Amino acid sequence: MDMTLLERPLFYLGGHYVTALGLIAFVALFAVGVVVARILQSDAVRRIFSRFKLDNNFIAIVTTILSLAALVFFTVSAVNAAGVPLYWNAPLPGITLSLLQIFLLIALLIGVFWVSSRTKRFLFTTLLARSGLDRALQHAIAQIVGYAVLIIGIVVVLDNAGIHLGALTVFAGAVGVGVGFGLKNIASNFISGLLILAERPITIGDRIEVAGITGQVKQIRARSTVIMTNDGIAMIVPNEKFIDSPVTNWTYSDPRVRFRVSVGVAYGSDVNKVRDALIAAAREHPATLSDPPPNAYLEKFGDSTIDFEVIAWSEKMSYKPRRFKSELNFLIEKHLREAGIEIPNPQRDLHIRDGVIKVKIVSERETREGSEA
Numbered sequence: 001m002d003m004t005l006l007e008r009p010l011f012y013l014g015g016h017y018v019t020a021l022g023l024i025a026f027v028a029l030f031a032v033g034v035v036v037a038r039i040l041q042s043d044a045v046r047r048i049f050s051r052f053k054l055d056n057n058f059i060a061i062v063t064t065i066l067s068l069a070a071l072v073f074f075t076v077s078a079v080n081a082a083g084v085p086l087y088w089n090a091p092l093p094g095i096t097l098s099l100l101q102i103f104l105l106i107a108l109l110i111g112v113f114w115v116s117s118r119t120k121r122f123l124f125t126t127l128l129a130r131s132g133l134d135r136a137l138q139h140a141i142a143q144i145v146g147y148a149v150l151i152i153g154i155v156v157v158l159d160n161a162g163i164h165l166g167a168l169t170v171f172a173g174a175v176g177v178g179v180g181f182g183l184k185n186i187a188s189n190f191i192s193g194l195l196i197l198a199e200r201p202i203t204i205g206d207r208i209e210v211a212g213i214t215g216q217v218k219q220i221r222a223r224s225t226v227i228m229t230n231d232g233i234a235m236i237v238p239n240e241k242f243i244d245s246p247v248t249n250w251t252y253s254d255p256r257v258r259f260r261v262s263v264g265v266a267y268g269s270d271v272n273k274v275r276d277a278l279i280a281a282a283r284e285h286p287a288t289l290s291d292p293p294p295n296a297y298l299e300k301f302g303d304s305t306i307d308f309e310v311i312a313w314s315e316k317m318s319y320k321p322r323r324f325k326s327e328l329n330f331l332i333e334k335h336l337r338e339a340g341i342e343i344p345n346p347q348r349d350l351h352i353r354d355g356v357i358k359v360k361i362v363s364e365r366e367t368r369e370g371s372e373a
Contacts (some may be wrong), residue, residue, distance in 0.1 A: 033074025037067040058117050062110055068105060077228035098336040105161050112153030120146035139204055139220065140197040147222075185240070189223040192239035196220060202242060202249055207319050211241050216319055217357040230322065250318050256289060257318040261328050264305025271298055274308060277339045281331040282312040287324060289313040303348045 039045065040063055049059045063303035124142040131138070197220065202208055206217045208227070217228035225234045225242065250257050265274050275296045282294035294312040301307070310332065336343060 003102060009180060021208065023082060026078040029074050029081055033071045033078070036074065037071045040067040040245065055117055058113060061113065065106060065110060069106060073103075101161065105157065108157045108161075111159060115153060116146045116150035119149050129241060137200070140200060143197050143220070144194075159170075185238070189239045192243045193220065193222050193224075196225070196239060196242055201247060201252075203299035206252065207250040209250075211245055212239060213237060232322070255315045255318060256292075256313050257315070257321075258292075258322065259312050259314060259317075260289075261310040261312070261323060261325055261332065262299070262307065263329075264302060264307045264343065265335075265336065267304075267306060267342040269306065269341050271306065273293070273339060274306070274336070274341055277335040277341060278308055278310045278332060281335040282310055282328060284331050284335075285312070285327060287314045287317045304344055314346055 045063060046059050049062065050056075120142045123145055124138055127136040128141060196202060200219070202217055204217050204220065204226070207215070208217060210227075213227055213229065213235050215227040215235060217225060218228045218234065219226040220239075222235050224238050227237055229235060262277065275298070278296035279294055282288050282296075283290075288294055289312075292313050294310065297309050297311070299309045300306045310328065312324075312328060314324060332341070
């Protein structure tokens with residue numbers, strides 16, 4: 001191949017001529033940058049980071065930043081290879097930071113996020129775990145300290161990079177406008193998360209019901225809370241829902257929960273015998289508490305049944321209410337059957353006060369002929 005042809009200028013850019021050879025080098029380095037960026041976003045790289053027991057969200061942020069950094073690095077290198085110099089140490093137009101300083105700033109900010117994450121983990125799993133404090137309070141303290149480390153670290157890094165807080169007033173004003181318009185919900189959820197950590201209306205492990213979702217609190221994060229339903233589905237609920245909506249916390253002050261099961265028996269049954277059978281059925285379940293003791297009440301006289309309500313308290317089954325009620329129903333049916341007490345089907349009695357009702361018996365053939373007609 002004729003090297004003179006490859007070295008011939010193709011066009012003029014930024015005061016420099018770009019040759020065919022420079023253009024080929026640019027395309028090759030840029031392609032390499034794209035490949036490296038995709039590799040850094042792959043599952044294999046994320047599995048490597050997960051060995052360090054980092055949070056999945058943090059791993060996603062780090063891999064995204066690293067892929068972008070790799071893409072920028074190879075793009076700058078490609079531009080240099082094309083014959084248009086971009087100096088790493090030279091300040092970029094319009095700002096006082098060079099490309100090298102920007103990369104160093106990004107690396108330090110990633111380090112601050114990592115230190116914040118590790119601080120929260122260390123406090124919650126090691127230091128506070130030995131303090132004897134309530135686990136929910138330990139989680140709240142760890143979260144607040146982690147946020148404090150994050151904010152202080154960001155301020156220190158920006159200050160050492162020459163970006164003083166006084167210079168961020170215009171940016172802060174723009175952020176304020178953004179909060180007023182598009183970021184209102186994000187700010188509201190973040191503040192609600194801080195209120196939840198401070199007031200603790202819910203804690204990890206509580207069984208709650210909010211916004212039509214029932215389940216166990218698994219994680220309280222900055223902007224949302226993770227609730228695991230009985231179906232094994234993780235529901236992500238915005239934190240503001242816990243502030244502006246009614247929240248039912250089944251285990252807020254007392255882990256014991258009262259369960260009610262309705263049952264109807266046939267008229268003519270001995271109600272005292274029924275009551276004893278129902279209480280015996282509730283007592284037989286191993287998760288039923290003896291204090292308060294189970295009980296049964298005659299609620300009303302229905303159309304076809306005498307209606308009772310069984311009351312049973314449980315602590316272990318507060319996270320499995322449907323299963324507990326089902327098992328109680330099995331025990332109730334067993335004890336009523338053994339006691340010879342009937343659970344009747346709905347019945348309707350027809351009373352004729354006067355007059356005569358004519359009854360005509362029609363054969364199957366006449367019925368078929370009538371329908372065909």
